[in-house]
Amino acid sequence: MKGALRQALTVAAKDLRVAGRTRDTLLATAFFAGIVLLVLGFALSGGVVSRDARLSAPLAAGAIWTALALAAAVGAQRAFAQEQEAGALEQLLAYPGPHGALYLGKLLGVLPPLLLVAAVTVPTGLVLFGASEAVTVAGRALPWAALALTTALGVLGFAAATTFYGSITVNLRAREALLPALAFPILVPAVLATVQATRLLLEGGWSPEVGTWLTFLTAFDLGTIILATLLFPAAVEG
Amino acid sequence: MKGALRQALTVAAKDLRVAGRTRDTLLATAFFAGIVLLVLGFALSGGVVSRDARLSAPLAAGAIWTALALAAAVGAQRAFAQEQEAGALEQLLAYPGPHGALYLGKLLGVLPPLLLVAAVTVPTGLVLFGASEAVTVAGRALPWAALALTTALGVLGFAAATTFYGSITVNLRAREALLPALAFPILVPAVLATVQATRLLLEGGWSPEVGTWLTFLTAFDLGTIILATLLFPAAVEG
Amino acid sequence: MKRDVTTTVLGAASLLGLAVVLGLSLTSPLDVNQGSLVRLMFVHVPEAWLSYLAYGGTGLFGLLYLIQRRRHWDRLAMASGEIGLLFTLATIVGGMLWAKPTWGTYWVWDARLTTTALSLVVYGGYLLIRSLIDDPERRARVSAVVGIVGTLYVPVNYMAVEWWRGVHQTQTLKLLGGVRWDAAPIYLPTLLLSVASFTLLYFFLLRLRGTLAAREEAREERELTGVTGLEVARG
């Protein structure tokens, strides 16, 4: 158990070191998140849509979380593509210890860049879609802490699912498109929970309903991580 | 000149063969675009279908073009990732002839699957988001020809811009220098023009304003392709 | 080739059941709100039920494969996935035809509808993955994993109407928290019989497709390893 944890941390540390060095993952994830915000921002702002506060909250939430789900898929794909280059993946799988630990390590390595991207995407999205404005106009303050918690839980869930699928698609053809296509449907409950929580937070601040969604999200995260850790060995073994 | 064209076609044919041998890339990309539509549809419209063209048009335009922009980005990314694997990029650059032809080849290889995907995504998106219905309710016919033209120009613009972006990120040194982040804004004009033209077409059919946007889009497409063809050699050279 | 009695019996039984359901539904009284459209329920609901069943089967057979590593389970999982996809498609098309007269539109962004469309994608992805992997062992393993995760999607689809209120009917027959039937009692027997016939149909199709796949695999194996004498179609 302790050995597995140490392995997970070793893998994560290695991935983070490489990520810091090449900035490859960060750029790719930011790129995709950026495109989503850009397109939706242009399409939805300026018309009828943005002037109505009741409309702007769900839009902002939807756009932000679609962008982040995509970014997670891209990040996870990079994480495994990196291993694949120069046959290092086969070497990684040949180390002793449970393969589940490798999944956890990869997940831990994927998370920090994603959280970084999220930390930029969420505020940008809120401003871009006029949600932050709508909130302040209504005389409330943005519930930053609750938003941050929602973001963290949501990103964790996205990363957990996409990292798992990343291990499956890494040596398939057309993996760039395949990974999001496979992972997204599974992500839908998480996307919905985050969208609803974000929307509620924007519309009226903290409420018990938000709490319910966040509990659901936590359950989703835990369930995904546990299931993925158990199934990962079967997915990658020779 | 004729040699360069032949090379561009050879590279495109090779990419299409890798993509098309098993229809994998096409399938996966179409799948991917479909998923984005579904997720956005659910995340954005929150259960209300609106017969109001002023509401449905921006949503439809936003969702369709998010899906297509992402598909283009995925395609371009794939096109260069392929080369990079196993040192084939260096070999590709060592073939005789102008390097600009390689950019054109990559672009031509990315385009056909994208156009195919667009041909499915656009009508599907219009139906799913109620835009086609809203238009008919308003007693107008959908301006198919103009939409097709916009789609073709938009897809070309996205493909040209994302392929150029991809060519920058394959270069190790550029990637590490955050140069790609600087190249991101080249996407802005394409997104703006395409989305606005689509929205206007859905809201009120053909108008001189649409014409302006399409002219702008054509200029952007040409400009990007020419600029990228000229800059590509510098972007990839050792 | 030996005649497969079980398959024949299953096929005959499900056909008989469907015929009876057809008769019953055509003679059933009209609904106060829906008129004759209510009869669509006898197709729509069992179709949806069958697709759930099939997805459950894909996950279950996948799990069995991972435990026992017998190719037999893999073939069944694939058969089940295909059947599920087919009937999801039928549910959606049927539902859309029902939606036009009742809701006035073919499609709305309702939770149930969206999640149903997404389950189409989940199992489309399952079959897509299968088509991308050549090595049979790896294909079986990876698709088992994908199938198991995909099955978790069924409860999401089932609960979608509860979690996100939309226009779609909530569960008329409540299963969670005490069985309850919210519609006119007259429809219940017909619906139950229809569901039972569709369940038989599932097992019939499963056997049929499984046998076909086994034959296909055996032939392929013979072609590949003909002279080498590598065992034919393990498991």
Add this chain to the structure above:
Amino acid sequence: MQLRDVWLRLGREVILRGVTLDVPAGQGVTLLGENGAGKTTLLRLLSAGLRPTRGEGRVLGFDLRDSRAVRDAIHLMPVDGGLYPDLTAAENLAFALRMHARAGDVPGALRRVGLEGAAQRRARFLSAGMRKRLALARAHLLARPVTLVDEPFANLDDAGRALVQELLLELRGQGCSLLIAAHEPALAQVVAPRTLRLAGGLLREEARA
């Protein structure tokens, strides 16, 4: 190390057609065979990277299907090194050690293979021979009871080849079993005298040249 009538299929190709192998602990074996004979495939099978289609095998008493136990005991040095291109030479070694939960003298190992000057250079920027040396340093540092080596002499200069022999001999001295796939029988047999040849998917004992 034991294999009993192992068959292996990859894609549409049957690569191994009934391989039987017995290697007592501590023995050194040279594996010869033409290009495409299946040497690399056999090594991957032994390191639990591939599952046999039929037949069975044991490594140090563990069934090959018990991949975790096998991976604990074995190290495969692949042809292309299996290094992380964007980690430095030193980081690559440190990573391998930590994954095995072992301590080791990384600078010393690098010095041993003549890479002390390139310790802080990324593996991506190492020359082919330097990458081979780095992979060798890793195999030597880890010193697993069973070490499989794929073409250790390729890409190396004469000094490098002597170094491979020296380090592999040291490994054998520590009681490790060695299985060396190579196209240089003369060089490999110095370290691993017993010689097997893979041909037509079958393994045959070969007299020392």
Add this chain to the structure above:
Amino acid sequence: MQLRDVWLRLGREVILRGVTLDVPAGQGVTLLGENGAGKTTLLRLLSAGLRPTRGEGRVLGFDLRDSRAVRDAIHLMPVDGGLYPDLTAAENLAFALRMHARAGDVPGALRRVGLEGAAQRRARFLSAGMRKRLALARAHLLARPVTLVDEPFANLDDAGRALVQELLLELRGQGCSLLIAAHEPALAQVVAPRTLRLAGGLLREEARA
């Protein structure tokens, strides 16, 4: 082929420190040197894949900086083959031919290097030696006036090595200049008798052993 006092820096490393080289057309040269001496780097420089930091060079009369003209005349067979993993062996050759606007007998070339059975297999699934053979077939098909070969003998079995010698000799017979970087002087000198050694960033003529 001419180089005049060429210096080259990569990253923080100075690899070439004043290399001067004269190779008349049609000559065969063997390039020796320790691991990391800079042989591969020198070949990449000559194929216009890298630019000299200082100094200048010409290939067939074209300045090295005129990369287009140089690329037209030269072919570099890299260590790792530079093949598309997802194209089949035959497609890889056909692609190279079309990029050079040449026609050639692809099945014949594959037969020549013993890959007729693997023509429809993707390069990803070829063994190390088979990939080398495929890269060799490509170099032989293209038959550029100047052909640079990086470690042609590595990863090959004995038959493969003889094949390399045979095909490279044929190329020389057609009047191509050859520059072969290798760690097997005896094998390379059969094809390319003139021998140069790269050491400390400088190139020195070496008497034939």
